[in-house]
Amino acid sequence: MAELVVSNLVKSFQNGARAVDDVSLDLPSGKWLTLLGPSGCGKSTTLNCIAGLETPESGTIRLGDRTLFDTARGGIPPEARDVGMVFQSYALWPHLTVARNIAFPLELRGIPARERKGRIADVANIVELGSMLERYPHELSGGQQQRVALARALVYEPKILLLDEPLSNLDAKLRERARAWLSALQRRLAVTTVYVTHDQTEALTMSDEIAVMSEGRIAQRGTPREIYGAPATPFVADFIGTSNFLNGTVLSRDRGSGTVRVADAEFRFVLPDGVGVGDDVLIAARPASLRVAARDDSSTIHGRILQRTYMGFRYEYLAEIAGAEVRIDGAEEIPDGVDTISVSLTPEECSLFRRDGHESKRAAR
Amino acid sequence: MTDTDAGNASQAHRDVTRTRLATPLTQYGIVLLTVVLVVSPLLPILYQSFIAQPLYRDDLDFTLSNYARLFVSRAFYDILWVTFLFSAGIAVVSTAMGALMAVLTVRTDMPGRGWIGTIFTIPIYTSSLVLAFAWITVYGPGGYLTATWANVLGLPAWDLYGLWGMILIGSTAYAAIPYFYCTSALTMADPSHEQAAQICGAGRMRTLWRITLPLLRPALSYSLLINFVAGIETLSIPLILGEPRGVRTFSTFLYTEIGKTEPQYGLVACASMLVLVFMALLIMLQRRVLGDARRFVTVQGKAQAPKRLRLGPLRWPLATLCWIWVTVLVVLPLAGLLARSAVQVLTPYISPLTVLTWDNYVQIFEVDTYARSIWNSLLIAGVGGFFAACLSLGIVLVAERSDNPLRRPLRFLSLFPQAVPGVIVGVGLLWAFVLVPGLDIFRSTVIGLMIAFTMRYIPLAVGAIAPSLGAIGPELDRAARTSGATWIGTVRRILVPLVAPGFLGAYILLFLSFLREYTSAVFLYVPGTEVIGTTLLSLWVQGKSGPVAALAVIQIVLVTAVVLISRRLLGVKMYG
Numbered sequence: 001m002a003e004l005v006v007s008n009l010v011k012s013f014q015n016g017a018r019a020v021d022d023v024s025l026d027l028p029s030g031k032w033l034t035l036l037g038p039s040g041c042g043k044s045t046t047l048n049c050i051a052g053l054e055t056p057e058s059g060t061i062r063l064g065d066r067t068l069f070d071t072a073r074g075g076i077p078p079e080a081r082d083v084g085m086v087f088q089s090y091a092l093w094p095h096l097t098v099a100r101n102i103a104f105p106l107e108l109r110g111i112p113a114r115e116r117k118g119r120i121a122d123v124a125n126i127v128e129l130g131s132m133l134e135r136y137p138h139e140l141s142g143g144q145q146q147r148v149a150l151a152r153a154l155v156y157e158p159k160i161l162l163l164d165e166p167l168s169n170l171d172a173k174l175r176e177r178a179r180a181w182l183s184a185l186q187r188r189l190a191v192t193t194v195y196v197t198h199d200q201t202e203a204l205t206m207s208d209e210i211a212v213m214s215e216g217r218i219a220q221r222g223t224p225r226e227i228y229g230a231p232a233t234p235f236v237a238d239f240i241g242t243s244n245f246l247n248g249t250v251l252s253r254d255r256g257s258g259t260v261r262v263a264d265a266e267f268r269f270v271l272p273d274g275v276g277v278g279d280d281v282l283i284a285a286r287p288a289s290l291r292v293a294a295r296d297d298s299s300t301i302h303g304r305i306l307q308r309t310y311m312g313f314r315y316e317y318l319a320e321i322a323g324a325e326v327r328i329d330g331a332e333e334i335p336d337g338v339d340t341i342s343v344s345l346t347p348e349e350c351s352l353f354r355r356d357g358h359e360s361k362r363a364a365r
Numbered sequence: 366m367t368d369t370d371a372g373n374a375s376q377a378h379r380d381v382t383r384t385r386l387a388t389p390l391t392q393y394g395i396v397l398l399t400v401v402l403v404v405s406p407l408l409p410i411l412y413q414s415f416i417a418q419p420l421y422r423d424d425l426d427f428t429l430s431n432y433a434r435l436f437v438s439r440a441f442y443d444i445l446w447v448t449f450l451f452s453a454g455i456a457v458v459s460t461a462m463g464a465l466m467a468v469l470t471v472r473t474d475m476p477g478r479g480w481i482g483t484i485f486t487i488p489i490y491t492s493s494l495v496l497a498f499a500w501i502t503v504y505g506p507g508g509y510l511t512a513t514w515a516n517v518l519g520l521p522a523w524d525l526y527g528l529w530g531m532i533l534i535g536s537t538a539y540a541a542i543p544y545f546y547c548t549s550a551l552t553m554a555d556p557s558h559e560q561a562a563q564i565c566g567a568g569r570m571r572t573l574w575r576i577t578l579p580l581l582r583p584a585l586s587y588s589l590l591i592n593f594v595a596g597i598e599t600l601s602i603p604l605i606l607g608e609p610r611g612v613r614t615f616s617t618f619l620y621t622e623i624g625k626t627e628p629q630y631g632l633v634a635c636a637s638m639l640v641l642v643f644m645a646l647l648i649m650l651q652r653r654v655l656g657d658a659r660r661f662v663t664v665q666g667k668a669q670a671p672k673r674l675r676l677g678p679l680r681w682p683l684a685t686l687c688w689i690w691v692t693v694l695v696v697l698p699l700a701g702l703l704a705r706s707a708v709q710v711l712t713p714y715i716s717p718l719t720v721l722t723w724d725n726y727v728q729i730f731e732v733d734t735y736a737r738s739i740w741n742s743l744l745i746a747g748v749g750g751f752f753a754a755c756l757s758l759g760i761v762l763v764a765e766r767s768d769n770p771l772r773r774p775l776r777f778l779s780l781f782p783q784a785v786p787g788v789i790v791g792v793g794l795l796w797a798f799v800l801v802p803g804l805d806i807f808r809s810t811v812i813g814l815m816i817a818f819t820m821r822y823i824p825l826a827v828g829a830i831a832p833s834l835g836a837i838g839p840e841l842d843r844a845a846r847t848s849g850a851t852w853i854g855t856v857r858r859i860l861v862p863l864v865a866p867g868f869l870g871a872y873i874l875l876f877l878s879f880l881r882e883y884t885s886a887v888f889l890y891v892p893g894t895e896v897i898g899t900t901l902l903s904l905w906v907q908g909k910s911g912p913v914a915a916l917a918v919i920q921i922v923l924v925t926a927v928v929l930i931s932r933r934l935l936g937v938k939m940y941g
Contacts (some may be wrong), residue, residue, distance in 0.1 A: 108854065
């Protein structure tokens with residue numbers, strides 16, 4: 001196992017736009033880092049650069065005491081990097097049995113046949129595939145294929161495990177189980193792991209650390225708790241957990257906190273540095289922090305109902321509040337004739353950002 | 366592998382150094398081989414076009430006078446004009462025939478459409494040389510049906526020789542290409558286009574005319590170009606049917622000029638250069654049309670069973686016309702050829718049963734030169750075809766599945782031979798073998814012919830392998846690379862096993878093509894390296910029409926056997 005250090009990685013598309021724009025990462029030995037972001041954010045390109053499948057223009061990639069890539073000397077080819085990789089499609093070789101698929105990397109490393117057998121049996125046990133070894137990939141279910149791919153990537157004890165959306169081809173139920181299983185396995189083997197996904201639940205539940213990526217850059221880096229609890233930008237807040245965005249104005253500031261007006265109500269918020277009196281702010285509220293208020297008082301926000309949806313055990317309202325559209329959950333039904341809604345807000349569960357032109361557009365969505 | 370750890374480590378180290386070199390060596394080796402193969406027939410021609418004397422002489426003067434003489438030569442413009450008429454005629458007539466037949470067999474309920482379509486495409490499996498012999502046997506001046514028509518029935522006879530006959534036979538020979546393009550366009554096209562037109566109120570015939578045919582436009586324009594190029598290239602038809610009437614195309618001009626005792630080498634080279642440039646332009650145009658065609662035709666990817674147009678009362682009349690059509694153009698000539706091979710003389714005045722003989726076949730197998738040409742053809746097709754398939758596979762692997770900086774030029778280079786007529790390949794390689802010391806070994810053995818045929822058919826094989834390689838997901842190679850395999854290792858252990866069916870298909874395609882190829886061989890063969898095609902030609906020149914028919918039948922039997930075996934056993938589909 002080894003520590004991974006990526007610094008100032010740059011990789012451009014053919015048209016010159018940057019797929020990966022000055023990305024730096026460090027990952028201690030045995031830890032799990034998730035690269036999280038929407039498609040096209042550069043997360044897979046970063047992973048491929050680490051694997052050696054793509055060649056960056058500049059930057060350095062170090063794994064343990066080896067330099068895998070640097071601008072001046074170029075990169076070493078993927079086969080010499082000693083990484084294990086699981087692909088989104090699993091990429092099992094269809095003409096080889098499960099055993100031969102797993103044996104392939106061992107054969108390339110000149111491991112004698114007897115030892116190979118033992119190691120294949122061990123790894124097959126670990127991924128719970130012991131009885132499938134003589135089957136061909138097309139005879140396996142999606143979940144089994146995924147475990148073969150994992151076994152193939154682990155069998156030679158690579159220095160690092162790279163996973164490119166390995167769960168995205170599984171159905172919802174299987175995915176949930178695979179998540180817990182994969183995460184436990186990684187902890188047990190303590191293999192340094194880089195995991196790429198666009199699924200926030202996978203990222204939050206499995207990672208030691210998350211790097212949220214957007215447009216080729218790292219938007220925020222932190223533990224799942226930090227990312228979820230204190231998103232650094234509206235983008236991160238939006239991407240992690242569906243957030244509602246409300247518009248507000250800072251009325252007063254008293255050291256770390258201040259009063260913010262949202263529509264016709266006022267709340268006390270913890271204010272980030274650089275936000276002063278009179279500033280327009282954007283409040284990212286988790287769905288749970290906005291509720292239909294039981295009673296109407298000075299701490300409720302009033303909005304106009306645009307649309308109501310019956311969800312079975314609850315109601316969801318789309319409302320306009322201070323120029324922004326928000327979704328609010330409620331247990332009780334608001335009668336059909338009524339078109340205003342009273343909303344309560346829990347400031348402690350919200351994140352607050354200074355507004356600029358770009359973000360206000362997002363909020364007005 | 367050694368058992369000790371230290372041994373392992375140093376072995377591993379040696380392996381790494383060895384394999385590091387193996388990948389670039391293999392890749393650049395393939396690139397170099399392709400460059401040599403494609404360029405070697407062209408360079409001597411370019412060189413010869415700028416020197417006044419034959420290129421094998423010692424006293425050479427560089428000059429532009431060859432070009433100057435060519436441009437003022439009246440004969441050359443005549444040749445260009447005839448070549449244009451002939452090629453354009455073939456392109457237009459064959460495309461019209463192929464498209465019409467495709468619409469009738471794919472989109473209507475005409476009875477017997479399956480058989481009619483199959484018979485219609487037979488000529489592509491024989492060679493145009495054999496087809497020309499077959500036609501002459503039946504429709505030539507002394508042909509069986511001509512004689513019946515003119516002498517027995519006393520009706521005015523036709524003259525098969527000359528430009529019109531050439532166009533008719535050429536179109537029959539090449540009509541299968543537009544037919545295949547149109548059938549695939551018609552089966553791939555989404556039937557909802559036609560249903561939509563009918564819902565809008567268009568009748569069946571109007572739908573056919575306004576919707577179905579326009580959908581064929583890309584297939585049509587591509588076929589026109591391909592068969593135009595085929596017309597420029599073809600040697601047999603103008604040689605057999607044009608020369609006797611003084612109708613001379615570029616191919617026959619080259620053939621007769623080189624055959625002279627004092628050929629005007631400079632002139633031949635210049636004319637070849639001009640044709641090469643023209644062909645290259647055409648191929649570029651064709652590439653652009655094809656690009657469009659792909660976008661146009663295969664949008665809907667899946668083949669659905671199209672609703673057939675009901676012909677109603679026209680069913681039987683149309684079917685009868687089509688049967689007459691394929692019978693006259695294909696069945697009768699081939700039947701005549703078969704009959705000719707089994708009799709001493711084929712005329713309406715003598716019952717063929719009284720002159721039945723095995724003599725023609727016996728001659729073929731008893732005369733060493735003739736028999737040898739069959740073995741040579743099989744050897745070249747079997748061994749040369751295999752090496753050509755291997756090289757094509759290598760080219761596709763480097764061009765499509767490597768990060769070699771030369772992969773794009775390689776792709777272009779591998780398709781370039783499409784622009785080089787077979788006669789030019791023959792002349793160019795002949796000169797190269799003469800010019801470069803030590804290459805004489807190629808000329809005196811069948812290896813030279815293998816090289817020529819390989820150069821000719823690399824684009825065909827590359828085109829056959831590329832789609833099956835494309836169907837293999839790139840993540841499979843990437844997984845092998847991250848598992849520790851080099852590029853070579855990935856190719857050897859993952860890609861080659863997976864692409865094997867595509868490779869086999871390409872090999873069979875090459876085998877069949879090599880078995881029929883003769884245009885690039887006519888200048889290259891020497892006593893001992895005859896192939897079926899060159900023997901057919903020389904037998905024809907000697908007037909031995911019986912043995913010609915016998916050898917042609919043998920070639921057809923060989924080709925048919927290979928086609929049937931590969932279809933049955935391997936499920937490989939030729940063409941279409």
